[in-house]
Structure formats: C-alpha cells, structure tokens
Amino acid sequence: MKPPTKGKSMHELxxxxxxxxxxxxxxxxxxxxxxxxxxxxxxxxxRGVPAAEVAAAGESSLASA
Numbered sequence: 001m002k003p004p005t006k007g008k009s010m011h012e013l014x015x016x017x018x019x020x021x022x023x024x025x026x027x028x029x030x031x032x033x034x035x036x037x038x039x040x041x042x043x044x045x046x047r048g049v050p051a052a053e054v055a056a057a058g059e060s061s062l063a064s065a
Contacts, residue, residue, distance in 0.1 A: 037058075044054050 041054055041058070045051060
C-alpha cells in the first residue's frame, strides 16, 4: 500500500482539526444545556413538584432520543 501523498495527509489533518473543533463546540453546548436542565430541575423541586415526576419527565425525554 502506498503512503498517502502530502496533499492527502494535509486534507485528513484538516478534517481531524475540524472534527475536533466540532466536538469541542458540542461539549460546550452540552455543558450549558446540562446546567440549564439542572437549574430547571432544582426550580421544579423547590416549587413542590414531586421528585418522582421530575425524574419521570427527564427519563421520558431521554428514552425518545
């Protein structure tokens, strides 16, 4: 098997960099969304929504993903 030419390897490195940037952005967005979910959950519990209902609401959303 021939080693990749410089052009091909540079293209692959660009793809790797772009994918890594996408993953970093997704991680950041996920962190923000999890913080928001935690805040909403705390608020619901503080307002008297039963913990079982809060847990069921979260689980039903995860099951449909």
